[in-house]
Amino acid sequence: MRKTDILILGNGAAGSSAAFAAKQTAPELNVLVLSKEDEPVYSAPALPDLLSGELTRAQVTVSPWDDYRNAGIEALCASAVRIDAGTRTVILENGGEVSYGELILATGSQPIRLRKMQGTGLPGNFVMKTIADVEDMAAYGGSRAVVVGSGAIGIEGSMALKARGFEQVVMVEALEWLSPKSLDRATSDELKAKLESFGVKVLTGEAVQGVLGETKVEGVRTEKRDIPCDLILWGIGMRPDTELAKAAGIECGASGAILTDDHMRTNLPHVYACGDCTESVDVFSGQRGAYLFWEPARRGGAAAGVNAAEEGQDVRQENRPRVFLGTTPFFLTNKGGLSILAMGRTEAQLAEGRGTVLEEKKDGVYRRLLFEDGKLAGAQMLGTLEDADLFAAQIRKNAMQREDTWDLTEPVPNLEQLSLQEAVFFLRKQRRNAFSK
Amino acid sequence: MKRVTFDPYRCDLCGVCSAACSLVKTGKFDASQSRIRIETAGSRVPLRAAVCRHCEEPACVTACMRGIIDQDPQTGLVTRRHDGCFRCAACAVSCPAGACVLDEALNAFTACDLCGGDPLCVKVCLTGALRFEDDAENSAHLRALYAEKMFEEREELPGELTDAQWEEICSILNAEGLSVAPDELRRGCR
Ligand SMILES: Cc1cc2nc3c(=O)[nH]c(=O)nc-3n(C[C@H](O)[C@H](O)[C@H](O)COP(=O)(O)OP(=O)(O)OC[C@H]3O[C@@H](n4cnc5c(N)ncnc54)[C@H](O)[C@@H]3O)c2cc1C
Ligand code: SF4
Ligand code: SF4
Numbered sequence: 040m041r042k043t044d045i046l047i048l049g050n051g052a053a054g055s056s057a058a059f060a061a062k063q064t065a066p067e068l069n070v071l072v073l074s075k076e077d078e079p080v081y082s083a084p085a086l087p088d089l090l091s092g093e094l095t096r097a098q099v100t101v102s103p104w105d106d107y108r109n110a111g112i113e114a115l116c117a118s119a120v121r122i123d124a125g126t127r128t129v130i131l132e133n134g135g136e137v138s139y140g141e142l143i144l145a146t147g148s149q150p151i152r153l154r155k156m157q158g159t160g161l162p163g164n165f166v167m168k169t170i171a172d173v174e175d176m177a178a179y180g181g182s183r184a185v186v187v188g189s190g191a192i193g194i195e196g197s198m199a200l201k202a203r204g205f206e207q208v209v210m211v212e213a214l215e216w217l218s219p220k221s222l223d224r225a226t227s228d229e230l231k232a233k234l235e236s237f238g239v240k241v242l243t244g245e246a247v248q249g250v251l252g253e254t255k256v257e258g259v260r261t262e263k264r265d266i267p268c269d270l271i272l273w274g275i276g277m278r279p280d281t282e283l284a285k286a287a288g289i290e291c292g293a294s295g296a297i298l299t300d301d302h303m304r305t306n307l308p309h310v311y312a313c314g315d316c317t318e319s320v321d322v323f324s325g326q327r328g329a330y331l332f333w334e335p336a337r338r339g340g341a342a343a344g345v346n347a348a349e350e351g352q353d354v355r356q357e358n359r360p361r362v363f364l365g366t367t368p369f370f371l372t373n374k375g376g377l378s379i380l381a382m383g384r385t386e387a388q389l390a391e392g393r394g395t396v397l398e399e400k401k402d403g404v405y406r407r408l409l410f411e412d413g414k415l416a417g418a419q420m421l422g423t424l425e426d427a428d429l430f431a432a433q434i435r436k437n438a439m440q441r442e443d444t445w446d447l448t449e450p451v452p453n454l455e456q457l458s459l460q461e462a463v464f465f466l467r468k469q470r471r472n473a474f475s476k
Numbered sequence: 477m478k479r480v481t482f483d484p485y486r487c488d489l490c491g492v493c494s495a496a497c498s499l500v501k502t503g504k505f506d507a508s509q510s511r512i513r514i515e516t517a518g519s520r521v522p523l524r525a526a527v528c529r530h531c532e533e534p535a536c537v538t539a540c541m542r543g544i545i546d547q548d549p550q551t552g553l554v555t556r557r558h559d560g561c562f563r564c565a566a567c568a569v570s571c572p573a574g575a576c577v578l579d580e581a582l583n584a585f586t587a588c589d590l591c592g593g594d595p596l597c598v599k600v601c602l603t604g605a606l607r608f609e610d611d612a613e614n615s616a617h618l619r620a621l622y623a624e625k626m627f628e629e630r631e632e633l634p635g636e637l638t639d640a641q642w643e644e645i646c647s648i649l650n651a652e653g654l655s656v657a658p659d660e661l662r663r664g665c666r
Contacts, residue, residue, distance in 0.1 A: 056538075080543075082541045082542055082543070084541040084564060084566075085541060085542065085562055085564070088562055093562075094562060098560070098562075101542060101543035102543060333539070333541050333566070334535070334538050334539040334566065334570060337538040337539075338538040341538070367570065369566070369569050369570070371564070371565060371566060371569055373563060373564055373565035374562075374563065374564070378565070380565075380569060424565055424568055424569060426574075427568065427569045427574070428569075428571060428572050428573065428574040429574070431569070431570075431572075432572060460518070463517075464517035464518050465517075467515060467517045467523055467524075468517050468523065470523075470524070471484065471523040471524055
């Protein structure tokens with residue numbers, strides 16, 4: 040049996056961060072990271088650019104294998120099938136066993152697939168999660184695509200297929216407007232117009248009912264029509280990958296993702312978790328859930344790595360553990376002339392009768408601010424990133440209701456009578472006062 | 477570590493910091509390319525200098541989707557490997573200081589690099605609104621500001637630079653190998 044001090048399941052954004060942080064914290068401990076893919080950590084958010092052809096394989100790599108070797112981190116392409124927390128052992132698919140001092144779960148997430156729907160098993164059905172998915176899609180070819188789903192992957196995937204030279208790209212969304220979890224209808228309308236100007240056809244309020252074709256994908260059937268196509272990109276969401284954890288008795292939250300404390304510890308001793316497989320607090324709404332984003336995966340991974348290494352070294356008593364206080368889920372796309380940024384709550388999520396919405400459309404820029412009781416609760420913008428930091432800070436403070444008085448925000452007075460720009464000026468002044476006071 | 481700090485009560489909104497920054501970083505006057513920006517609320521009242529603070533726990537480092545922003549473990553300086561940037565803007569959106577700028581020539585997002593330890597913006601700021609100071613001085617300075625200005629709104633509006641001051645700034649720039657005439661500089665600051 041192979042023995043490790045720190046064993047990490049997963050070599051994505053979270054697992055690799057954990058590995059580098061652990062090794063840096065405790066160089067004398069041996070660190071092994073396992074992955075189902077034989078790839079060093081790469082940027083999943085850059086995959087649309089790999090698909091469009093704008094970036095090469097080497098350019099989406101975040102840390103090449105040399106970085107692992109130089110840091111003294113071992114990596115193995117192997118799938119774990121069981122965790123035995125009692126004996127502190129992980130069993131591999133190939134029958135091998137690895138014992139650990141500390142275990143970090145960074146198993147990430149899996150794309151949702153509609154396996155029961157007719158035709159979804161045919162060649163021509165694709166998801167976009169890994170480098171291999173993108174390479175398969177690129178190799179498959181074709182000139183007509185249907186993209187199902189209008190979240191970040193649907194939007195960026197559509198743009199990428201268009202940039203790759205596809206003649207027809209049709210985005211199909213079952214709900215009434217695009218990304219309704221992040222955008223209001225008015226923002227979605229602006230976005231839709233923008234996407235169509237890039238040549239992406241957008242159909243909303245139209246659920247996909249089946250895939251057409253006998254031996255390969257030939258089209259998509261929706262409630263309203265048949266759309267002929269060569270390939271389908273399914274972007275209908277990702278789900279935390281927690282199978283191993285659940286089987287080992289690791290506690291999960293209502294979202295289905297692994298529960299950790301703010302030191303990234305699970306309910307089992309010597310077992311940590313980080314990244315897409317974990318539940319966290321959305322600091323823009325105060326809600327707990329499974330929020331699958333790059334930045335918290337990197338930050339949470341580093342925290343898990345440092346804390347596990349210190350526990351492994353038994354220096355925990357001397358050092359304060361690294362804390363992870365929540366996720367800042369930015370809905371962000373900034374490529375090929377399309378810039379969308381949304382954060383915080385949507386109009387539907389504001390308390391009834393207490394919301395105010397301000398919007399502004401000027402010089403091709405659309406901005407929309409949502410307030411509850413006069414305090415900023417959400418922001419949506421197209422074509423600009425200006426004041427992103429101001430909005431993020433305000434929304435976070437209001438959602439988390441921090442009591443550190445210098446940091447409290449005040450409601451914007453006479454909000455109903457203000458233009459969006461005037462409200463932004465008020466918020467800027469308020470920040471200055473909070474800072475220089 | 478030493479950081480660029482800003483006292484809004486001293487700033488005259490002359491625009492010299494941004495002009496000089498764009499000149500030294502890109503070879504021409506273009507405030508949109510400056511790594512420092514003085515924010516206002518539409519009026520002539522300066523509020524904040526948006527400039528990289530080389531944070532202790534930099535959000536840009538964990539946010540960067542290419543992993544090309546690094547923090548030097550010894551000096552704390554936050555640096556970027558620009559050629560890997562794919563302009564996703566994650567750093568820009570996550571930065572609490574609003575400090576990230578899209579550099580058109582580099583085709584990459586970037587932020588203040590403190591000019592290698594001797595920031596030009598601070599040198600050309602004749603009012604003393606910008607300072608380059610270490611953490612202890614910096615917090616002492618903020619505490620002094622706090623005591624002094626507790627509930628006060630700035631009342632007097634910023635002044636204008638005198639001809640002698642424009643000349644002085646030009647000679648500072650000249651000493652840096654940036655030869656600019658006062659008229660040119662004035663235009664560049666608009
Ligand atoms: C196309 C795309 C675009 C995205 N765009 C954005 C964006 O714009 N902004 C943003 O914030 N986020 C974006 N994301 C999300 C972001 O990439 C993820 O949140 C982040 O990569 C999660 O990292 P992770 O390490 O937690 O999980 P993953 O990247 O899922 O990594 C999981 C790792 O665990 C391994 N693993 C799983 N099970 C086992 C097992 N049993 N044994 C061994 N190894 C195992 C896998 O092989 C993999 O290495 C995007 C994602 C995709 C796919
Ligand atoms: S760019 Fe922003 S987040 Fe990064 S170190 Fe500078 S101020 Fe901090
Ligand atoms: S814009 Fe460039 S530097 Fe900024 S996060 Fe994206 S890749 Fe990193």
